[in-house]
Amino acid sequence: MKVIVDRDLCEANGICVGIAPDVFELDDEDQLHILAAEVADDRLGDVEDAVAQCPKAALKLL
Ligand code: SF4
Secondary structure, rough: EEEEEEEOOOOOOHHHHHHHHEEEEEEOOOOEEEEOOOOOHHHHHHHHHHHHHHHOOOOEOO
């Protein structure tokens, strides 16, 4: 599966980074980067949690 971010919705609060720091990263300008867009099977649980807990619903799994 693949995870994407809608940058218009993301408010850079870092919740997803806290859940899966190997997948999501915020830079110095509060831009979210997805380090591993193709989600490995063993990281899917945490990425699903990040998608569910994003308060802006900015993350999607495809
Ligand atoms: S949890 Fe959502 S709003 Fe927060 S940094 Fe991640 S994508 Fe952006």
